Amino acid sequence: MSVPSGAIANAVAEGALPGRVWMYANYHCNIECAYCLTESGPRAARRELSTSAMLEVADQAAQLGFTDLGVTGGEIFLRREMPGLLVEMSQRLPVVALTNATLFGRRLLGEVEALAGQPVALQISLDRPDPHANDAMRAPENFAKVIAAIPALVERGVRVRIATTVESIADTELDRLCALHRRLGVPDEDHIIRPVVARGRAIDHHLGVIAAQSDLPAELTITVDGAFWSPFGPTVHQGLLDTDLLITRTTRPLSLPAQTLLRLVRGRPTGDDSTLNIR
Numbered sequence: 124m125s126v127p128s129g130a131i132a133n134a135v136a137e138g139a140l141p142g143r144v145w146m147y148a149n150y151h152c153n154i155e156c157a158y159c160l161t162e163s164g165p166r167a168a169r170r171e172l173s174t175s176a177m178l179e180v181a182d183q184a185a186q187l188g189f190t191d192l193g194v195t196g197g198e199i200f201l202r203r204e205m206p207g208l209l210v211e212m213s214q215r216l217p218v219v220a221l222t223n224a225t226l227f228g229r230r231l232l233g234e235v236e237a238l239a240g241q242p243v244a245l246q247i248s249l250d251r252p253d254p255h256a257n258d259a260m261r262a263p264e265n266f267a268k269v270i271a272a273i274p275a276l277v278e279r280g281v282r283v284r285i286a287t288t289v290e291s292i293a294d295t296e297l298d299r300l301c302a303l304h305r306r307l308g309v310p311d312e313d314h315i316i317r318p319v320v321a322r323g324r325a326i327d328h329h330l331g332v333i334a335a336q337s338d339l340p341a342e343l344t345i346t347v348d349g350a351f352w353s354p355f356g357p358t359v360h361q362g363l364l365d366t367d368l369l370i371t372r373t374t375r376p377l378s379l380p381a382q383t384l385l386r387l388v389r390g391r392p393t394g395d396d397s398t399l400n401i402r
């Protein structure tokens with residue numbers, strides 16, 4: 124059964140389909156977090172989505188009626204071309220780009236100044252208000268690097284969001300974390316809190332909540348290996364790509380995986396939304 128042209132735009136406009144299209148830019152990273160969904164690290168396979176593929180997806184997402192783009196990894200700024208690529212993508216649709224914010228030395232800070240005033244937000248991971256607790260799950264010196272990078276980005280006019288990924292957090296600790304992000308120049312509306320999901324490296328550390336397909340919003344996610352139901356789909360465990368949330372190996376034209384996703388969404392049984400707050 125084919126989906127009529129314009130159906131994607133209508134489904135997005137009606138709220139039946141989330142408007143964001145995600146892309147996995149790469150899978151390698153300079154650190155190895157305990158809960159990493161993709162087992163990313165310095166030795167991980169790169170699985171890079173080429174620059175031309177990312178721009179093609181951005182163009183086609185805009186043409187189909189999607190409303191914004193997400194870029195994730197791995198650590199995306201290990202790709203030297205990323206600042207310019209984000210600017211180019213943002214000329215198609217607004218972009219949120221996820222980063223661990225540990226690579227913002229003078230050179231990269233200078234390059235990302237080009238994002239100031241553009242519809243791009245950098246979403247930076249900061250889990251705890253204390254260095255020891257934060258770094259235990261992420262990497263040595265992670266906290267110090269992140270709290271230096273955030274105000275440096277804000278001063279340059281780059282929009283910053285903060286993502287806190289935790290199994291649980293006490294109210295008093297959360298209060299201190301919120302006070303910290305406000306001091307760093309990030310307002311409350313740009314702070315999200317989400318649970319650890321039991322995929323990837325989190326499984327080996329006995330961390331996280333089990334997230335079924337019904338818990339995950341249907342956000343079209345494009346990787347070099349295919350299109351997935353959600354950015355929580357193309358995860359890696361014990362070196363192997365998970366394919367339980369793979370919807371098609373064909374990623375372009377983007378209309379093909381978009382139509383496949385819409386058919387799956389329309390076939391989804393009605394019921395209460397998940398309360399896991401996974402996004």
Ligand code: SF4
Nearest residue numbers: 152156159163197223
């Ligand atoms: S969670 Fe992010 S920063 Fe941490 S290892 Fe994975 S990709 Fe790198």
